[in-house]
Amino acid sequence: MRIYxxxxxxxxxxxxxxxxxxxxxxxxxxxxxxxxETHGLFTSPSKHNAIIALVSFPDTAAPHTTAILDxxxxxxxxxxxxxxxxxxxxxxDLLLRPLPASPLQ
Numbered sequence: 001m002r003i004y005x006x007x008x009x010x011x012x013x014x015x016x017x018x019x020x021x022x023x024x025x026x027x028x029x030x031x032x033x034x035x036x037e038t039h040g041l042f043t044s045p046s047k048h049n050a051i052i053a054l055v056s057f058p059d060t061a062a063p064h065t066t067a068i069l070d071x072x073x074x075x076x077x078x079x080x081x082x083x084x085x086x087x088x089x090x091x092x093d094l095l096l097r098p099l100p101a102s103p104l105q
Contacts, residue, residue, distance in 0.1 A: 016087035
């Protein structure tokens with residue numbers, strides 16, 4: 001069974017939010033190398049200037065995956081080229097386990 005995680009990145013401006021959303025869409029493929037799947041990228045009317053990602057990883061990777069994902073996302077890569085990381089105010093995450101009846105397993 002996979003473990004899901006909701007990641008919320010709070011950004012300083014609307015333009016930084018758009019830029020970081022574009023970076024995430026380009027970052028999806030590189031995360032697969034670590035067994036991390038991105039199931040969706042979202043914005044929310046109630047969380048202005050935020051990018052919300054639903055990701056999952058194998059339960060065998062459990063306690064360290066949050067740290068691994070943080071490390072991957074903080075390493076300067078060509079995907080982050082031209083983006084000022086100081087535009088990210090903070091990142092929040094919430095681990096999720098699907099119920100047996102959930103279509104996401």
